Amino acid sequence: MNQTTQQPLPDVKAFGKVGVLYGGRSAEREVSIQSGNGVHQALLTMGVDAHLFDTGERSLADLAQAGFDRVFIALHGRYGEDGTLQGALELLGLPYTGSGPMASSLAMDKTMTKRVWLQHGLPTPDFELLDAQSELRTVPDRLGLPLILKPPHEGSTVGVAKVIGYSDMKEGYAQASIFDDEVLAEQFIAGRELTVAVLGEGRAARALPVIEIVAPDGNYDYEHKYISNDTQYFCPAALPEDVSNQITDIAVRAYRALDCAGWGRIDFMLDANNQPWLLEANTSPGMTSHSLVPMAAKAVGMSYAELCVSILSGAACKVHSPPRNS
Incomplete structure (x- = not known):
């Protein structure tokens, strides 16, 4: 079993x-505003001297002058989860939560993530990277229908x-390309949608219980993730023990393959033959009222606030300078 056992909480002072x-x-x-507010309030209740800092409204110069001893990254997406901020924090020498610049960058790029996983022999759906509409007519012949298009x-x-x-290809491509210069076409896997939270780093990384996500009509979109209350979550997921163990093992291997640290979440599809398929990795998962990592932590007796403190306790700079010759 890869599931975590709760560790004593550190001295927050x-x-x-x-x-x-x-x-x-x-x-x-x-979503990040919701996550940040939740984390901030949780840390305050645990006695942490915590302060909100909106990176969309304040500069790196402000961050350098804020006098923080460490930071909790509750940002999602570009300029927060993609390695750019992590690199800046390394230059500032400011310890931060989560993965380092390289792992963050890899995980944010779904195409590179899948290439790394394939190199490690991990299962992920077939895919093609599209940079022109001229390919749209032939992609379904190679990946089959239905398929998924995503930025x-x-x-x-x-x-x-x-x-x-x-x-539907042209409209789907147009929808995805609003957010990216490239579009990822991915084989569609019919089955059960699962996710696994992972805490820790390297050989110490451990999985929390598997969560199953059941959205209306199988459509787990932005609305059903963050707004609607119609989506159902089951934690631990009702799976045979051997299947659950296989999924958590793959999740930890996928996390380690990207060199993730601190915490993260690995998303899966489980097909009709109980074969798990890796979809993507999240190095700064949501911490909202609908979020999944807090749900998985609760299943092993860890409260939302305790989870935040545990993640914060692992804050560190990941890039270390070589020793200087005297």
């Missing part, structure tokens, strides 16, 4: 002044389209 980075400039700004550098199902027939 040792964290010093903590910045909660939220908001930002991505298409997921509104490879966005999250939260932003711009994702399910294509049922050839005639």
